[in-house]
Amino acid sequence: MIKALQNFVEELEKKKYLSDLYWNRSSAPVHFQVEDHNKSFSLMSCGDKIVIDNFSNNFSEGTVIYGSAESFKELFTGRATFRDLIKRGELKANASFRSMLRLESIFFLAVSQKDKNKD
Numbered sequence: 001m002i003k004a005l006q007n008f009v010e011e012l013e014k015k016k017y018l019s020d021l022y023w024n025r026s027s028a029p030v031h032f033q034v035e036d037h038n039k040s041f042s043l044m045s046c047g048d049k050i051v052i053d054n055f056s057n058n059f060s061e062g063t064v065i066y067g068s069a070e071s072f073k074e075l076f077t078g079r080a081t082f083r084d085l086i087k088r089g090e091l092k093a094n095a096s097f098r099s100m101l102r103l104e105s106i107f108f109l110a111v112s113q114k115d116k117n118k119d
Contacts (some may be wrong), residue, residue: 001034004076009043009050010109016048021102024078028062028101029053036068063099067091078111 012018029044042053042062067075071090074080082104085091093100 001073004073005041008076008110009052012050012106013048014023015110018106018110021106024028031062032072033062033064033066034069034072035066036070047094063093063095063103065091065093065095065103076111078108106110 020089031040031042033040037052044051044053067085067090071085073081075082075085076090080090082091082100086093086100094102095103
């Protein structure tokens with residue numbers, strides 16, 4: 001899952017317009033709570049870079065997405081869409097509808113084509 005996340009962030013940084021879609025509107029991070037590994041990490045914007053923060057446990061601001069490591073891997077590699085994972089109950093998010101639509105667009109558009117074609 002970590003490799004999939006790193007590839008996702010690399011693609012997101014290449015496509016700056018996508019990170020602007022979310023972080024231009026809000027400086028709040030996106031937190032990911034990996035339930036089966038009892039870990040969390042956050043994606044934050046620091047200038048032109050998207051930073052993965054493994055130490056953040058302050059979920060008082062920003063969006064929090066909960067799910068299993070496998071669900072996050074499917075999301076970051078494009079094997080499943082954010083909406084499908086939420087519909088199936090594999091991911092849960094505490095976000096406004098508008099934020100969820102933005103995140104869905106980012107997850108869909110930032111995934112590299114080579115990741116989508118992997119089995």
